[in-house]
Amino acid sequence: MADDLAGAKYTGRDPVHSGELTQAEIERGQASPSYALRMQRAPISVSRTKGPRYTPVSKRQDKPDGIAWILRNHPEISDAQIGKLIGTTRNTIAAIRDRSHWNISNINPKDPVTLGLCSQRELDGLVAKAAKRAGIEEDQGARDLRLGTERDALIEELRAERDAQIKASSAAAQEAEAQAWLEARRAEGRSDS
Numbered sequence: 634m635a636d637d638l639a640g641a642k643y644t645g646r647d648p649v650h651s652g653e654l655t656q657a658e659i660e661r662g663q664a665s666p667s668y669a670l671r672m673q674r675a676p677i678s679v680s681r682t683k684g685p686r687y688t689p690v691s692k693r694q695d696k697p698d699g700i701a702w703i704l705r706n707h708p709e710i711s712d713a714q715i716g717k718l719i720g721t722t723r724n725t726i727a728a729i730r731d732r733s734h735w736n737i738s739n740i741n742p743k744d745p746v747t748l749g750l751c752s753q754r755e756l757d758g759l760v761a762k763a764a765k766r767a768g769i770e771e772d773q774g775a776r777d778l779r780l781g782t783e784r785d786a787l788i789e790e791l792r793a794e795r796d797a798q799i800k801a802s803s804a805a806a807q808e809a810e811a812q813a814w815l816e817a818r819r820a821e822g823r824s825d826s
Contacts (some may be wrong), residue, residue, distance in 0.1 A: 688720055699751075
């Protein structure tokens with residue numbers, strides 16, 4: 634990073650650590666000034682780690698609503714699976730099922746995906762697994778609808794990725810323009826101070 638830009642809200646970044654470049658690619662670029670570095674795409678993994686899931690304080694009151702929705706719409710899902718999906722205890726699930734929860738009068742069943750308690754893929758996978766274990770067959774129309782929504786989600790994800798790449802390239806172009814302007818100022822013998 635140039636000395637003139639060190640205090641101007643720019644932060645350094647390690648391209649090897651972020652997966653944009655490999656060390657071998659950087660060494661090839663250093664060896665030959667005419668070599669154009671090629672960025673590589675880092676694998677995007679969305680897998681969750683095992684263990685308890687953190688739920689922000691603002692969403693904790695939504696958990697009973699999500700549990701009630703799953704119990705009403707997918708009774709084939711076990712309490713243990715609901716507990717892992719939403720991150721709650723079996724006692725809470727049993728209390729909502731028995732309608733003995735302390736706040737049962739204020740619980741309105743709502744889709745846990747729209748509440749942000751889990752992703753649609755996680756919920757679909759859990760429902761399919763529970764349905765398979767219970768021997769329930771998914772009809773072709775529901776399967777086509779689910780695949781259509783997964784396709785739409787993938788398209789949206791790709792669009793967001795493309796927009797992020799456009800923003801990144803725009804930022805890089807602006808940074809290069811600023812660097813060229815600074816070099817031109819230095820060549821003229823002027824300084825900003």
